[in-house]
Amino acid sequence: MQLIDSRYIMASPEVVWAALLNPEVLKDCVPGCESMTGSAEDGFEAVVAQKVGPVSARFTGLVKLSDLDIGKGLTISGEGKGGPAGYAKGGAKVTLEPIEGGTRLSYEVEANVGGKIAQLGSRIIDSFAKKMADTFFERFQTAVEGPAEAEEGTDETQKKGWFKRLIS
Template sequence: MQMNDQRDINAPRAEVWAALLSADVLKECVPGAQEVTGSPEEGFEATVVQKVGPVKATFKGQVSLTDMVEGESLTLSGEGKGGAAGFAKGEAKVRLEDIPDGTRLIYDVEAKVGGKLAQLGSRLIDGFAKKMADQFFENFQSVVEGPADEGSEVAEAEGTDEASKKKGWFGRLKG
């Protein structure tokens, strides 16, 4: 199964890049993630619980980052084993581009499953894989941008420090 899409993220490219390399951000973004540990250099280990149709499984697996061009592109490759449920593996090629309001994240994803999961049928699996990818990148955008902060416009008008506070994960990290 292959899919591609893009997201416009209201954050500088350097912040989006740093978020892609953060185990904490990845844990917040991967649907069903129970644990994500590791580093970009050595790869990440993850435990993810997911239900696909009638099959619920805990996947334990690794994610590696390759083909990294600082601030521009990388490839996320992962493989997880879900015991009797089977396995899932995939690869996402991610590119970042500057846009007037922040960063455009463009991704191409290829995913494969085997075992009991593969017996569920390609339409169910393809729909699930697309939903997972969309949910990951939607979560990623929300985490990087942070919650909408209506008070910041008022604070900016009043000249208070509230306007300068970061809303997303980067601000929480620095704060």
């Protein structure tokens, strides 16, 4: 399964880059993530609980960051084992491009599964993988920007995510 998409994030590439390397941000963005420990240099160990169709599993695995081009892009790759349910592995090539008012975050996601999960069929797997990627990058955008809040008396929205507030 392969997915290519992009998001416009109203934060500088430096802020987006710092968020991509932060284990707390990653933990909050991965759907079903119960824990994430480690560092960007050594990799992260993660525990993720998911239900794919009728199959529920708790995956334990390793997430590594590679091809780091500071402030411009990186590759996120991971592999998790879910016991009898099977395994999942994949990655995302992420690029950051400065735009007026923020950053364009583009990503190419590739995912593979095996075991019981693979027996569900490609339509279910592809749909699940797309939903996981969309949810991750939506949560990531919200963590950096914050939810849109209308300012009293104006139509403009002010955004500032918890991560952006933390480093500001």
